[in-house]
Amino acid sequence: MLHEKTGPGSQNARERVEDEEVRGAFWVIRASAGSGKTFRLVQTYLTCCLSQSSPGFFRSICALTFTNKAAQEMKERVLEEIGHIASGAGGAMEEKVRWATGLGADVLQARAKAMREHMLHHYEDFAVMTIDSFVHRLVRSFARDLQLDQGFQIELDEDRLIEEAVDRLLARVGRPGEEELTRLLEAFVEQQVEDERDARVRDALMQHARLVDKEHMQPTLQALDGWSPAQFEAARRRLKEEIDRAEAEVLQSIKGAEQAIEAAGLTTSDFSGGAIPKWLAKARKEGRKAQPSKTALAMLRGEKNPWKAKTPPATIDAISSAMPSVQEAYDAWAAAYTGEAGGLLKLKQHVRQRMSLVGTLASLSTELQAVMAEESVQTFGSLNRQIADLVQNNPAPYIFERIGVRYRHLFIDEFQDTSVTQWHNLVSLYENVLAQGFDALVVGDGKQAIYRWRNGDLRQLEALPGLILDGGEPPEALRSAAMTLGRHFRNDQLTENWRTGSAIVEFNNRVFDAVGAALPEVWAGVYAGAAQQPMKGFEGEVFVDTLAGGNKGERAELRLDWVLQRVRHHAASRPLTDIAVLVRTNAAGAELAEFLFANGITPFTEESLQLGRHPVATSVVAMLRSLVDPFNPKHITAFLQGYAALHPDEIDEAALLEKHARRITLPSLPGDDAPRHRWEVPFVDVLRDVCAEVDLVGNSTSPIVALMGHILGALGWSNRFAAYAEGLLELAREVAERPAGGAGVHAFLRLWDRKGARRSIRVSSGTDAVRIMTVHKAKGLEFPVVIAPVDAAEVDKFRGEVPVMLDVETFGVPAGLLSHHDLTDTPLAHVQEHELGQTILDALNIAYVAWTRPVHALDIVLEFNKEPNELKEETLRRTIPGWMLLGIREAFGPEALAQGPLALGAPSVVDAPASASVSASAMKEADEVRTPDLLLGAPVRELVAMPRERWQDEARLSEQNFGRAVHALFAEIRDITEWEKQRDEWLRGPAAHSPALAAVVDAVADVLAHPVAGASFAPGADEVMLERDWVSPSGEVQRPDRVVRRGDHWTVIDFKTGAQKDEHKGQIRNYLITLAALCPGMHIEGLLVYTDSLEAVPVPFETLF
Helix, strand or coil: CCCECCCCCCCCCCCECCCCCCCCCEEEEEECCCCCHHHHHHHHHHHHHHCCCCCCHHHHEEEEECCHHHHHHHHHHHHHHHHHHHHCCCCHHHHHHHHHHCCCHHHHHHHHHHHHHHHHHCHHHCCEEEHHHHHHHHHHHCCCCCCCCCCCEECCCHHHHHHHHHHHHHHHCCCCCCHHHHHHHHHHHHHHHHCCCCCCHHHHHHHHHCCCCCHHHHHHHHHCCCCCHHHHHHHHHHHHHHHHHHHHHHHHHHHHHHHHHHHCCCCHHHEHHHHHHHHHHHHHHHHHHCCCCHHHHHHHCCCCCCECCCCCHHHHHHHHHHHHHHHHHHHHHHHHHCHHHHHHHHHHHHHHHCHHHHHHHHHHHHHHHHHHHHHCEECHHHHHHHHHHHHHCCCHHHHHHHHCCCCCEEEECCHHHCCHHHHHHHHHHHHHHHHCCCCEEEEECHHHCCCHHHCCCCHHHHHCCCCCCCCCCCCHHHHHHHHHHHHHEEEEEECEECCCCHHHHHHHHHHHHHHHHCCCCCCHHHCCCCCCEECCCCCEEEEEEEEECCCHHHHHHHHHHHHHHHHHHHHCCCCHHHEEEEECCHHHHHHHHHHHHHCCCCEECHHHHEHHHCHHHHHHHHHHHHHHCCCCHHHHHHHHHHHHHHCCCCCCHHHHHHHHCEEEEECCCCCCCCCEEEEECCHHHHHHHHCCCCCCCCCCCCCHHHHHHHHHHHHCHHHHCHHHHHHHHHHHHHHHCCHHHCCCHHHHHHHHHHCHHHCECCCEECCCCEEEEEHHHHCCCCEEEEEEEECCCECCCCCCEEEEECCHHHHCCCEEEEEHHHHCCCCCHHHHHHHHHHHHHHHHHHHHHHHCCEEEEEEEEEEECCCHHHCCHHHHCCEHHHHHHHHHHHHHCCCCCCCCCEEEEECCCCCCCCCCCCCHHHHCCCCCEECCEEEECEEEECCEECCCCHHHHCCCCCHHHHHHHHHHHHCCCCCHHHHHHHHHHHHHCCCCCCHHHHHHHHHHHHHHHCCCHHHHHCCCCCEEEECCCEECCCCCEECCCEEEEECCEEEEEEEECCCCCHHHHHHHHHHHHHHHHHCCCCEEEEEEEECCCCEEEEEEHHHHC
């Protein structure tokens, strides 16, 4: 057993308990980012193993992780450390394990040797696995009890099941006897339109059906189990009748008041400001929304006379006679629409309006269950739910007996990401371990809880040793387990940071302490007392900046430019592989990768290596689509474009289309004798000319794997593009192995559209590249340099709908789905408050995870729609950048970031790479396809699709993108002798289908013909630098467009596409100062070339001082 006061194997524990041995401790370890969590887990695992003399005791320890990757990493770390101990190599791990076990060095080494040998010979008993894997073992053991087919399979592709369920539901629409379902789905589509969502019914249903397996939806679905579309329609009609009746009573009172005013001979002008009649008219039309003005309210409350000054007595008497009716109308309006009654009526209105959402969800759930039963498959979510009752109502020894092993120690890593059902399914086993006098442990960090969308529930970590019991009477097993956990509870917190430089650690300590203090009380504890002690011997550096743009597009452009400058800054002193840019979404990562590549910096991101981005995959998929839609010109065009990208100069796309196009005469329409025609291009005829070896039709009935192999082999792509060919074959094999969903071309295309196009090939880049990934994928990783843009995501309301439980007598249904707006000022406002708090915490945790990944440098940019100095605190609290800015101000003073960036710490000393600058030559392959080195077990050369530059697909170019295009073309021209070649390549490539890009050629040609500007392109220069990176004396990375040396005369040229501005000379000045420092004694001058006005403005070096 472990004998420490503060934790199993804790580095803080230095005393043993002499007077009382702690038996069966339930340790809860709270481990902030970089605190050595993995070290602690491995240390505890080894301590438990080596404290026993049996070399096979590791079989009695089960460690559960969140991902397969984490499980494998822990296994590797355990084997590595046990090897070190067995060899007597010493080290920190051996010291701590020896202290914790109380064993001498010789005994510990002998036990480690025996354990390692036993573990290697019985590796299958090494129980480090995911929670899902463990639950799968439980379900297999209880399959008969659960009445499951012994051959059931776990379906990892849940979208396939959802797609089948949606198709089944849609197939029922319009059939006899399905009138209620048809009306329900019609209302569902109308609701999508009203909410400005995707109204394409199938896509909307697919998105909605993904809620079925979410854990937080289960109480709602259980309450609605057995409900039919007819019952939802009846409940909707009942609520409508109640609401109509209540509103009719209000309307009757309002009309009565208007009639009383008319009967008294009064008009609007008789009332002061016309306030009373105006409010009555508004209330008659708008109902609840007709809030009375301050003036009208004062009159209705008798606080102000409703008549004007100097009103004749007779008119006053008439108004006074009408006011009781007006007062009655206001009282009726207020009774219906304000206070508790008003909140209840509003809630009824929204429950009725969204009845179609919950009704459709119930129908989708029914169909999904039917699909799973017919195919004998289960999802991990359904497995957890099915095993819950059995586990919670059977003794733990019986459960251990059924799974074939009795565990003495249980560990859970990343506890904050476990679901309530997962923990409840394990807690009885924890109770049994503790009752036997052994230790159990969970490790987690509430600040890194970013998987709520995957059923993770942070509340569990905060509640320990208690349990989250949402509604109803908890089973006796859970009550007993909670009491046991409480008796054995031990708490420990890892407070040291072994990853990050001290300046970054202190920055995060101060900022997140301030941010956490502003959270709603229920969540404030997540960040309380979480400050860390930096253990690294260097400072590191923090750079925080802000940007402001009026709309999303402006902010995106500013963000891209900002990230580019920071990448160049760091690339001046370290390799690009040290740099990671962490973004919130995959879409943001793809956009950034495209932008960096267009600016000569190689990105490495899974997005850029997706199957759907490469012409091999797009061409093959186009061929398959042609089998089911043979005359659609889109498929032919897609194939030819992809083939031409892979085999330039082999085919003439236009000539092929013209050759095989044929005009088809169509039947005339009824009542219209006008001739009708259609142009079509037979795909098979085109394919025969391109590659006669491909027999698409002849192999169309072959198994999908064979068909895919034939296509790839006949085109010669299996070897030339091995990684992408293997990716397509893997998808084909996946389809073939799931015959229940169809195993042919249609099934492959469904899988492709659903997720296949987004699947990444398995490669690692051999080039020096900036890593781009989402924060979720970066969790658990570390990088020398992290650049973290924080976009202006709003957190003042939550997205989508949340499930709510309802009183069926009051609302007609036992549960509903309601939005943020639906819950405002209703009896369920507390649900809104709770969900909003969770939304804020989710976003803050994403920022925390991103900001705690760096080792040496952290760059942050906070985005706003206005200059942050102009925004009040209330407005700032609406976005996460605002929350973080307020935290920084609280930590570093109210003026922080007011006058410019915040810079803390000092750069860590690193060895500069052999070539730190990013060469403009990296753009030479940027058109469609480039060829980096890829490592796939053995080195191969392979074409990898890269994104086209954003301006290449625009029919009309913005001023900024026109400037980028001009710069891109200039960057390819060393002198005038290269112009004709570059011009022709441009016209055949980017400008082939874009008049806007063709205009770029004219702009460049005009500059080359200019007597002054064109002189810099004259042949014979000693040196020409095109967009070469420099590092200024102050450390700034600069990139002039063009630098030419002839003898001892240097000219720096910068091209501008807009109007002349004073700052342009300032920019040239900085370039010339740097050049003077690099090349002392040389004659230096600058030249600003304005392409729009065709002006060349010389900037002599001496005139700048």
